[in-house]
Amino acid sequence: MAKPYCILASFDSPAALIQAAEKTRDAGYKHFDCYSPFPIHGMDAAMGLKRSPLGLIAAGGAFGGLATAALMQWWMSAVDYPLVLSGKPFFSYQAFVPIAFELTILGAALAAVFGMFALNQMPQYHHPVFESDKLLKTSSDNGFVLAIESSDPAFSTDGVEQFMKDLGAAQIEHVAQEEEGEHV
Amino acid sequence: MEHSLNTEKRPIFFKAAGLIGVIALIASFAGLAFDSKHTLYSILHGGLFWISVGLGALGFTMIHHVVGARWSIVFRRHMENMSVAMIPLAALLAATLILGLKEIFIWADAAHVLHDELLQKKQAYLNPGFFALRAFIYVGCWALIAGTLRKKSLQSDQAHQVADNEGLVAFSAPMILLYAITVTFAAFDWMMSLDPHWYSTIFGVYFFSGALVAFFASLILLSLLLRFFGILDRVITVEHYHDLGKLLFAFTCFWAFIAFSQYMLIWYGNIPEETIWYKHRWEGSWKYMSLFLAGGHFVFPFLALIPRASKRNVLVLGLMAVWMLVMHWVDLYWLIFPNLDHHGVHFSWTDLTASVGFGAVFVAAFWNLAKKHDLLPSKDPFLEQSIHHINH
Structure with missing residues (x-):
């Protein structure tokens, strides 16, 4: 058999x-x-x-999003195209917080969803x-x-x-x- | 396992609390003879600190009923007792503020208002009579809501088999609105009007967010204390602590969200009459307290409470609860005291006695309410589900 x-x-x-x-x-x-x-x-x-290691994967996505937001805004506002906006410094971290917050969540959410797909070996027909x-x-x-x-x-x-x-x-x-x- | 405090194992310090509270409060009021203004600020700060714990309990009790929560039924009686225990504190603080009005609020000082056109315009709202009336309404509403919720709940204990919660739900829903309005305006009146030129519409929510942090921290510590004495130790399990930890974490984030929302709009707008409030909190040693607040009330607890393990370890969670209570104390200090002297932080012994005094009276009031009745709403139809609650 x-x-x-x-x-x-x-x-x-x-x-x-x-x-x-x-x-x-x-x-x-x-x-x-x-x-x-x-x-x-x-x-x-x-x-x-x-x-499940999904929590760690999501945390990685969160910190990735945070780093992306910080670097992107620093480079755009203080390096590549500095503009004086309402007399504030080029590198005004206060103004960067909302975008950093959003990208942190986006990074965590995407990492959680696609990390779940990967851990479940999806899609599998x-x-x-x-x-x-x-x-x-x-x-x-x-x-x-x-x-x-x-x-x-x-x-x-x-x-x-x-x-x-x-x-x-x-x-x-x-x-x-x-x-x-x-x-x- | 005990479901009631009315046993041999009565924690002695609960009994001693009343005495300590009265002595500390008398000492605080004696401080009026030395530095009346600072003493009144201390009483406002110490009183609001413990009132905010009770207000957090009151708000969460109503949310618990309205959403039909089941996991938190094991905490329901604690929350009801905390809400009612806060009422005498609120009455004492309101009476003190009304009596010391001219000393503590510059808008109540006629000689000052005479040279201040803006305050003359605000007289319609900021005047002693209306302030006293409003304070009476706030404390009255809280007493009504907290008293009714507890009374209905205790009545349900007498039911023959199971009691339905319809009455509590129907009562809570509209009362949440009343609660939101009174808490918001109490924060405006009692704290924001210390600096009557300055205004922030989010200030009430800021106070509420801190109040819930303080409430969850207190509930964790209360449950752990009772567990230490073998009371409800098998009813309130690690699953419940895990959920309280999640809520402590969530409201710590909510506080940061609100605090930053207030800060960023004022920073962006850059209008002098608004930015002066943050300028005062960035002068001298206040700057270090501002930084300590941002790090200690958000960054550190955010990182410390993220892991599942730290919410399920009662020792770590208990330490974090103590930490968050300390930070809430600092938060209120940071809100109130720069209005007294914005050049730097100056602690006084009355800061300590007022906080200890109100706290001990709060504990004694809680003890007196808790010892007479069952510590669980025994006829709640979902009590069993709450006890066997599991996190996934």
């Missing part, structure tokens, strides 16, 4: 999925994911996911788990699905299937590897 892309197990409730995720994490599996119709509180911790015939579809309705991927170093078809049965999975499904050129 060919190695599947992943094995799916469905559970009856969010609580059961959380428990399953905790046990999967503790069993040392790294390449696994959970699919549910709605976000489940505490899932990040149950799966052992680290805190297809995913191998879509090959699933039955269980994955239930995860947009009433199913709570755990997927352990065959790329995991600890993966073995029989081992994972037995592990999922021990977890108390209601149903188990093998998702086949995609064939080359199947999706055009």
Whole structure:
């Protein structure tokens, strides 16, 4: 039997999925994911996911925006095209604050949005788990699905299937590897 | 876990607060015999500092009701008690200002107004009778709003199962308007009119923004203090502290936004009668206090409160709350005292006694209100949700 892309197990409730995720994490599996119709509180911790670095990315964008605003206004007002405006100095930082404020926010917002895209590997038009015939579809309705991927170093078809049965999975499904050129 | 202060574990200093407050206030008023003008300024400053904590509580209680907030229900009774505890302070300060009117406000000094055409024009608003009437209206409105909110809330404790909050919501919505107007004009009357030639329409919002910073800092410290004595320690969790930290951070930014908005328009306009106010705060040692205010009330707390970790660590958050209260004290000092002497900062012992006196009376009043009733609105239908509140 060919190695599947992943094995799916469905559970009856969010609580059961959380428990399953905790046990999967503790069993040392790294390449696994959970699919549910709605976000489940505490899932990040149950799966052992680290805190997203998005905050740091947004902070980087914020300081980038701030530096851009400061340099741009200094260069325009004090270097490239100095104009006397209401008798104030060329480098009047007071007047630069609103633009610095706006660009800081713009930088942070853009970094947050596109950083989120990058961290989620978006845009992504297809995913191998879509090959699933039955269980994955239930995860947009009433199913709570755990997927352990065959790329995991600890993966073995029989081992994972037995592990999922021990977890108390209601149903188990093998998702086949995609064939080359199947999706055009 | 205790839901009430009425237990064996009564913090002794709560009891001592009343005595300390009365002694410190008597000492402050005794200062009138030495330097009556500076003493009146100290009383205005110390009084407004603690009144602003209560006004912040009052404003946030109404916002809490109007938006149907659930996470903050665990703080509701604290907020109601703080709002009511502020009323005697406001009454005492208003009475002191009315009695010392000629001493503290130059617009009330007929001899001065005689040679000041601008102040003659402003007599229609800035005159002793109308000032006293307005002060009476402000304190009356606050007493009415705070008293009603607390009374309705306490009544709901007697409900058989759950009490709906409809009455509190319907009352809060229009009262927010009354609150906004009275707080704005109280700031105009009691602080801005110290320099009656100068005006800034944003001044009331400036005072409000600082008041909310002081309120959130006080609420954090109150909760931590009660937690230290094992009261509500499992009801108010790190999730609630996290949210208070966010609001402390948000209103610190809001304060900076308002402070800079006021400054930048005056800087741009460059009209002497407006810029003189900042000129006074840039003379002698006031310049260092201005810089300290910008750094200490905004730059430092902004950077310190950004990380999630510092809002979820109660020790760091508690220290930041103490810091922000100190900075709010400095902020009000910076607003009020340059009108006394704009050549430099001159502290007096009455600055300390007035702040301690009003503060201790505030704490004692809060204690007396808090000890008689449950510290949680036990029949609020969403109390359970508030206790198990989680940040995402």
